Amino acid sequence: MTRAALQALLSHWRRQPLQLATLLIGLALATALWSAVQAINAEARNSYDRAAVFFGGTDLQELQRRDGGPIPLATFTALRQAGWLVSPVVEGRIQRADQAIDVIGLEPFSAPPGTLPPEFAQLVQENPQAMLQDGGTGFVAPEMLADLAEVADLPLLRPAVSLPPGTLVADIGVAATLLDIPDQITRLVLAPEQPRRQPDLAEVAPDLVQQTRGAEGDIARLTDSFHLNLTAFGLLSFAVGLFIVHAAIGLSFEQRRGMFRTLRAVGLPLRRLLLLLLVELLVLACLAGAAGIALGYVIAGALLPDVAATLRGLYGASVSGDLSFRPLWALTGIGIAVLGTLVAAASGLWAVARMPLLASAQPRAWERTSARAIAVQAMAGVGLLIAGLLATVLFDGLIAGFALLGGLLMGAALCLPVVLRGLLSLAQGRARSIRAQWFWADTNQQLRGLSLALMALLLALATNIGVGTMVSSFRLTFLGWLDQRLASELYVTTRNEEEATRLRAFLDGRVDAVLPIWSVMADLNGAPGQVFGIVDHATYRDSWPMLEATPTVWDEVAGGAAVLINEQLARRAGYGLGDTLAVEPGWAFTVVGIYSDYGNPSGQAVIAIDQLIERHPDVPRLRYGLRIPPDQIDGLTAALVQDLGLEPGQITDQAAIKQVSVRVFEQTFSVTGALNVLTLSVAGFAIFTSLLTLASLRLPQLAPVWALGLTRATLARLELGRSLVLAAATFVVAVPTGLALAWALLAVVNVEAFGWRLPMHLFPGQWLRLFALALIAALLAAALPVRRLRRTAPAEFLKVFAHER
Amino acid sequence: MLIEARDVHKAYPVAGGAVQVLDGVSLSLAAGETLALTGESGSGKSTFLHLLGALDHVDQGDIVLNGQSIGALDDAGRAALRRDRIGLVFQQFNLIPSLCVADNLAFQARLADTADADWIATLTTRLGLDGLVRQYPEQLSGGQQQRVAIGRALAARPALVLADEPTGNLDEATAADVMDLILDLVRDTGAGLLMVTHSSAIAARMQRRVHLSAGRLA
Amino acid sequence: MNAKVLILLTLLWPVTLWAQGFAGLGSTADGFATPQRGTPFDFPTDHGAHPDYRIEWWYLTANLTGADGRDYGIQWTLFRSALAPETSQGWQDPQVWLGHVGLTTPDAHFTAERFARGGVGQAGVIADPFRAWIDEWAMQGSAGDGLNALTLSAQGDDFGYDLGLRADGPLVAQGQGGYSVKSAAGQASYYYSQPFYQIAGTLHLPGGPVEVTGQGWLDREWSSQPLAADQTGWDWISLHFDDGTKLMGFALRDDGAGYTSATWIAPDGKPTSYGDGALTLTPLETSEVAGRDVPTRWQVDLPDKGIAVTIDALNPQSWMGLSFPYWEGPVRIEGSHPGRGYLEMTGY
Numbered sequence A: 001m002t003r004a005a006l007q008a009l010l011s012h013w014r015r016q017p018l019q020l021a022t023l024l025i026g027l028a029l030a031t032a033l034w035s036a037v038q039a040i041n042a043e044a045r046n047s048y049d050r051a052a053v054f055f056g057g058t059d060l061q062e063l064q065r066r067d068g069g070p071i072p073l074a075t076f077t078a079l080r081q082a083g084w085l086v087s088p089v090v091e092g093r094i095q096r097a098d099q100a101i102d103v104i105g106l107e108p109f110s111a112p113p114g115t116l117p118p119e120f121a122q123l124v125q126e127n128p129q130a131m132l133q134d135g136g137t138g139f140v141a142p143e144m145l146a147d148l149a150e151v152a153d154l155p156l157l158r159p160a161v162s163l164p165p166g167t168l169v170a171d172i173g174v175a176a177t178l179l180d181i182p183d184q185i186t187r188l189v190l191a192p193e194q195p196r197r198q199p200d201l202a203e204v205a206p207d208l209v210q211q212t213r214g215a216e217g218d219i220a221r222l223t224d225s226f227h228l229n230l231t232a233f234g235l236l237s238f239a240v241g242l243f244i245v246h247a248a249i250g251l252s253f254e255q256r257r258g259m260f261r262t263l264r265a266v267g268l269p270l271r272r273l274l275l276l277l278l279v280e281l282l283v284l285a286c287l288a289g290a291a292g293i294a295l296g297y298v299i300a301g302a303l304l305p306d307v308a309a310t311l312r313g314l315y316g317a318s319v320s321g322d323l324s325f326r327p328l329w330a331l332t333g334i335g336i337a338v339l340g341t342l343v344a345a346a347s348g349l350w351a352v353a354r355m356p357l358l359a360s361a362q363p364r365a366w367e368r369t370s371a372r373a374i375a376v377q378a379m380a381g382v383g384l385l386i387a388g389l390l391a392t393v394l395f396d397g398l399i400a401g402f403a404l405l406g407g408l409l410m411g412a413a414l415c416l417p418v419v420l421r422g423l424l425s426l427a428q429g430r431a432r433s434i435r436a437q438w439f440w441a442d443t444n445q446q447l448r449g450l451s452l453a454l455m456a457l458l459l460a461l462a463t464n465i466g467v468g469t470m471v472s473s474f475r476l477t478f479l480g481w482l483d484q485r486l487a488s489e490l491y492v493t494t495r496n497e498e499e500a501t502r503l504r505a506f507l508d509g510r511v512d513a514v515l516p517i518w519s520v521m522a523d524l525n526g527a528p529g530q531v532f533g534i535v536d537h538a539t540y541r542d543s544w545p546m547l548e549a550t551p552t553v554w555d556e557v558a559g560g561a562a563v564l565i566n567e568q569l570a571r572r573a574g575y576g577l578g579d580t581l582a583v584e585p586g587w588a589f590t591v592v593g594i595y596s597d598y599g600n601p602s603g604q605a606v607i608a609i610d611q612l613i614e615r616h617p618d619v620p621r622l623r624y625g626l627r628i629p630p631d632q633i634d635g636l637t638a639a640l641v642q643d644l645g646l647e648p649g650q651i652t653d654q655a656a657i658k659q660v661s662v663r664v665f666e667q668t669f670s671v672t673g674a675l676n677v678l679t680l681s682v683a684g685f686a687i688f689t690s691l692l693t694l695a696s697l698r699l700p701q702l703a704p705v706w707a708l709g710l711t712r713a714t715l716a717r718l719e720l721g722r723s724l725v726l727a728a729a730t731f732v733v734a735v736p737t738g739l740a741l742a743w744a745l746l747a748v749v750n751v752e753a754f755g756w757r758l759p760m761h762l763f764p765g766q767w768l769r770l771f772a773l774a775l776i777a778a779l780l781a782a783a784l785p786v787r788r789l790r791r792t793a794p795a796e797f798l799k800v801f802a803h804e805r
Numbered sequence B: 001m002l003i004e005a006r007d008v009h010k011a012y013p014v015a016g017g018a019v020q021v022l023d024g025v026s027l028s029l030a031a032g033e034t035l036a037l038t039g040e041s042g043s044g045k046s047t048f049l050h051l052l053g054a055l056d057h058v059d060q061g062d063i064v065l066n067g068q069s070i071g072a073l074d075d076a077g078r079a080a081l082r083r084d085r086i087g088l089v090f091q092q093f094n095l096i097p098s099l100c101v102a103d104n105l106a107f108q109a110r111l112a113d114t115a116d117a118d119w120i121a122t123l124t125t126r127l128g129l130d131g132l133v134r135q136y137p138e139q140l141s142g143g144q145q146q147r148v149a150i151g152r153a154l155a156a157r158p159a160l161v162l163a164d165e166p167t168g169n170l171d172e173a174t175a176a177d178v179m180d181l182i183l184d185l186v187r188d189t190g191a192g193l194l195m196v197t198h199s200s201a202i203a204a205r206m207q208r209r210v211h212l213s214a215g216r217l218a
Numbered sequence C: 001m002n003a004k005v006l007i008l009l010t011l012l013w014p015v016t017l018w019a020q021g022f023a024g025l026g027s028t029a030d031g032f033a034t035p036q037r038g039t040p041f042d043f044p045t046d047h048g049a050h051p052d053y054r055i056e057w058w059y060l061t062a063n064l065t066g067a068d069g070r071d072y073g074i075q076w077t078l079f080r081s082a083l084a085p086e087t088s089q090g091w092q093d094p095q096v097w098l099g100h101v102g103l104t105t106p107d108a109h110f111t112a113e114r115f116a117r118g119g120v121g122q123a124g125v126i127a128d129p130f131r132a133w134i135d136e137w138a139m140q141g142s143a144g145d146g147l148n149a150l151t152l153s154a155q156g157d158d159f160g161y162d163l164g165l166r167a168d169g170p171l172v173a174q175g176q177g178g179y180s181v182k183s184a185a186g187q188a189s190y191y192y193s194q195p196f197y198q199i200a201g202t203l204h205l206p207g208g209p210v211e212v213t214g215q216g217w218l219d220r221e222w223s224s225q226p227l228a229a230d231q232t233g234w235d236w237i238s239l240h241f242d243d244g245t246k247l248m249g250f251a252l253r254d255d256g257a258g259y260t261s262a263t264w265i266a267p268d269g270k271p272t273s274y275g276d277g278a279l280t281l282t283p284l285e286t287s288e289v290a291g292r293d294v295p296t297r298w299q300v301d302l303p304d305k306g307i308a309v310t311i312d313a314l315n316p317q318s319w320m321g322l323s324f325p326y327w328e329g330p331v332r333i334e335g336s337h338p339g340r341g342y343l344e345m346t347g348y
Helices: A002-015 A017-054 A073-081 A118-126 A128-132 A142-148 A172-179 A215-255 A257-265 A270-315 A327-354 A371-394 A397-430 A434-485 A497-507 A538-543 A553-559 A567-573 A609-615 A630-642 A654-707 A712-753 A764-791 A794-801 B045-052 B075-085 B101-111 B117-126 B142-155 B172-189 B200-204 C002-011 C014-019
Strands: A061-065 A086-096 A099-106 A137-140 A156-159 A167-171 A187-190 A208-212 A490-493 A513-516 A518-524 A527-534 A546-549 A562-566 A580-584 A587-595 A603-608 A623-627 A651-653 B003-014 B017-029 B034-039 B060-065 B086-089 B160-164 B192-196 B208-213 C055-066 C071-082 C095-105 C108-117 C123-126 C131-134 C137-140 C149-155 C160-167 C179-181 C188-205 C208-223 C233-241 C246-253 C259-265 C271-274 C280-289 C292-302 C307-313 C326-335 C339-345
Touching: A002 A017, A002 A215, A002 A257, A002 A270, A017 A215, A017 A270, A017 A327, A017 A654, A073 A086, A086 A172, A099 A142, A099 A172, A118 A128, A118 A137, A118 A156, A128 A172, A137 A142, A137 A172, A142 A156, A167 A172, A208 A518, A215 A257, A215 A327, A215 A654, A257 A270, A270 A327, A270 A654, A371 A397, A397 A434, A397 A712, A434 A538, A434 A654, A434 A712, A434 A764, A434 B101, A490 A630, A490 A654, A497 A623, A513 A527, A518 A580, A518 A603, A518 A609, A527 A609, A553 A562, A553 A587, A553 A603, A562 A567, A562 A580, A567 A587, A567 A603, A580 A603, A587 A603, A603 A609, A630 A651, A651 A654, A654 A712, A654 A764, A654 A794, A712 A764, A712 B075, A794 B045, B003 B045, B017 B045, B017 B060, B034 B045, B034 B200, B045 B160, B045 B192, B075 B086, B086 B142, B101 B117, B101 B142, B117 B142, B117 B172, B142 B160, B142 B172, B160 B172, B172 B192, C055 C188, C055 C326, C055 C339, C071 C123, C071 C131, C071 C137, C071 C208, C071 C326, C071 C339, C095 C123, C095 C131, C095 C149, C095 C188, C095 C326, C108 C123, C149 C188, C188 C233, C188 C246, C208 C233, C208 C339, C233 C292, C233 C307, C233 C326, C246 C292, C292 C339, C307 C339
Parallel strands: A099 A167, A137 A156, A527 A603, A562 A587, B034 B192, B034 B208, B086 B160, B160 B192
Antiparallel strands: A061 A187, A061 A208, A086 A099, A086 A187, A137 A167, A490 A623, A490 A651, A513 A623, A518 A527, A546 A587, A562 A603, A580 A587, B003 B017, B003 B060, C055 C071, C055 C208, C071 C095, C095 C108, C123 C131, C131 C137, C137 C149, C149 C160, C160 C188, C179 C188, C188 C208, C233 C246, C233 C339, C246 C259, C259 C271, C280 C292, C292 C307, C307 C326, C326 C339
């Protein structure tokens, strides 16, 4: 019996291959986007975990020089002999071929337990000589081995799975040689257990400050927003995909009502029928889930390099650009596909369970949408909008920002039917001809069947507008800011103080101005940040990207008692003009200006350079910005290399920095762009499936109209128009929703995530393009159903009139 | 002659061949005449009605309405013909669910651009639909829906009214009611009426009666 | 840390390596110098490090009595091991240093451990003025005074000590003029001791400081291939008898009868050296320590000197549970020659 029943149930799909394809494709798409985002997140988290574990997590304290400079070897020895159990670390970046490699040197004998990569620890056990002799051994992430295979001047490389990509770890001796800093230490890691007696740090090493592992430890926190963003996109895509699945399953159930009735009439118990349907769904879900995972893997693989670039550009976080396949991830993907299928099928199964044995076998072609249901839905939508807004008032942080986004999007989606209904009723009221009236009335009535798909379209369009506005606003602001911030024509970094002295002497009289870029590290409002000293120069007065400042800001800074702070610091600490900022204990300044500082996760302060030097006489004086007429840039660059012996890599011109910055920016948001397109495609597909579903159910509605004197061609044109009208109306709702979304992103989420607020610009050109895209999507979605309608044989219409159906 | 069927043949393809539904049927109907078309299930009555209503093509033979050959018309021509000249009443009513009673009733007339407000008002009243004009089809009983369908068929003052078991879905009392209305209104408009029915009682109320059997008129 | 365990095994305690089938040290010495019979010591130079030998140690144990009347023991050890027979300034120095300290009370045993590489000043040994150190742990003398007067300090996270040492006897060459044979096959090390330290100072215990006095024994030993391939561990004693005589002895355990060696030291420091078999060490009683059975009561017989004593651990739980675990602690001596001393057992 079961077999026969199953055969009967499945025979439906043989007769409706397109419907089957729709179901499978919809589910696969939903699973694919979701899984892709998950894979990307997992890969990134894995990289962070590797970084975090490798750096000993955030628990370890460390010592750094207050001015950020290198620590002399003698300081390390003095600390150890005083009973301070510290382990030296050297860090730096080397350039080999076209690869920038972050080199980290660890000292295996003093490293606190668990801070060495396991492969490193193992080598120390098994062959300590190999660790430091004959050029030593370096460890890199396995995926880097191939990239570095042909690169010369590196130690023997071995894989270490725990390492973040882009990093080479070696014994401190090997690393110091690679970095050419034999007697310098970058930082000292404190062992968690210290002996019972030790002198105060100030006695042994007054230049050093103790702090928890700095900015890198915050990578996870900083990148949270980015991943939350991705996850939101994934969830959105999944939801949109489920609309498709829901439509396909709903249709298959509707069309098989007669079959269900017959099966039950001939003795198949209801429970068995439901079980069989469930089995059918699970099989389909697993098939589609598997396909979705394969697709998701491909998508994730394609997006990951951009994501990695984004994370590196925005946060300096290293993420592998290679995707690894994780079985658990695949399993989760299948699970989410099954879950999604069940959710999408729940109402259908429920209906079958409740269907009386003798119910009409006719598909419920159509139900007049209850105005009340729409109103209730709209009220829920308004409720969500209010809740989202309330969340930003009640809560802080990123979660509030995303609650706002969620409330905004879902609320707008729920309100969509009522708004569309209003628009269509308005149109209907103004229609003169009965054909137009019928068109509007019929469109209105179809809202019920299409509303889910239209909501999907709304979400996709609004997200597109919102994210597009955000990105474009950001780009506009960022480019303007770059022009202001990068005022010097050339930037030079010297290798040591001696070279710096020679540079200053060399430049004397050859350039319009030499602007020192000197800084020390400081604890700014409880987080590590930088304090820069600047000279009083027209360059700054003319172009510093000030958001807010006192009228005499530059005179006050030059006077020595005032400080400029970046927007991030101002927002996090709540500083305003006139507040007092203690850069170090007993070293306080009055805030006289707040400037924008995009792309920097940390706090920053700017004071007069005299103040900096007075407090930190040993501040490294290595970096300079040079002002010269543009036509002399090339000549001076050449002179610096030839006459002064600088490496070309030490000199960067403004244009190059801008170019790199803009490239990083574009890479950063290319992922968003790709996801936007994907979401829109999925929404288009959702409309397609909904129209396909409706098309077969609509025949009885269209037949009388045809019989009363409209040609099939006319009907087809009207159907096409209907799809376009609905898409256009949805777009009308999507514009304000998207702008609200953009506002939320710019004014709430960005502030929480990055610490800066961006001005919002409007880009009607983008909307126009998107409008065209939406119409094209609607046109494509309607094309097949309409084509079918055009070609429907009159006999099909006539069947509607046949006595027995 | 209002409408004339001349040696009409019609076959439907089925698996392994074709079923000859109509096998040389000739029939004519004058304006103002009422005709009952009876026959067994599957005898081809509905098919014949569809052919007369320009809803389908003949395989062979011709149908001439007011001297115009339907077979010569293209899709648009047939649609225009249906819109302007023919009123259809179906067993399933086939109202347009998204339109209210008033719009349904006036639908065809307005499509044909021949809507006459007085006439439609008259029709509404005579069909007893005055209190229902703002209702939607799903809110109506079967009898009420069929009255709307009758009104729709007559609103454009068609020359020919084709009805396919218009009372088949109605109970006896309602059916009688509906029949009265159809006959009254058809008479008043001077249209010809061809009604497919298998009820002798209803057939008896027509001026003429023909019986279709195995694709031929008896 | 695991990493360090094996460095140690590789370099300092070949015993276990051979048990694991590792043949690094027993056969060849990889360019390292090997001890030669008849080479006289050159002081103070030999107090310092010998980087051309693979391994070396400065090993001090002391039996102390507190002002509270309780017995205590302390250990201070600096091991040197070389990855290559050379030394240099900077991170590339192949010399690796390891410090172990222990403090034993009748009911507690404290330990700590430090690692360091040479070349950067974190650890090392200078001959004159003598200074051996790793981090803040230090054993330090004055210029021109050899090892005669030393200060000694070390600490862990919950204990520490600061002691002053004064030798009231001469340095003692072990074996044949300092050439100490470690197996029947002839493996040997350079070995001398200063067993005559009188000690006073302070122990820092969780309960507070305790003033102590007592006797100390410093062993200096260096070699490149000290043990034979089949030797699995050793039992080593340094005993201060109440009559002013001293006894150093060890038994190297192997698959067969083992190998023993002893030096009897007269009160004036004159040593009498005994080869294999003269000394017998017989376990009498074992204690369960760190999950294994370790003999903590021994019968010690040196018939030639009429010595027949039992030694008993002050605290049977004197386990050095460090990256390389072994037993090291003070003992009480009863029998023909009462007194106190130190016992070290490896390979259990």
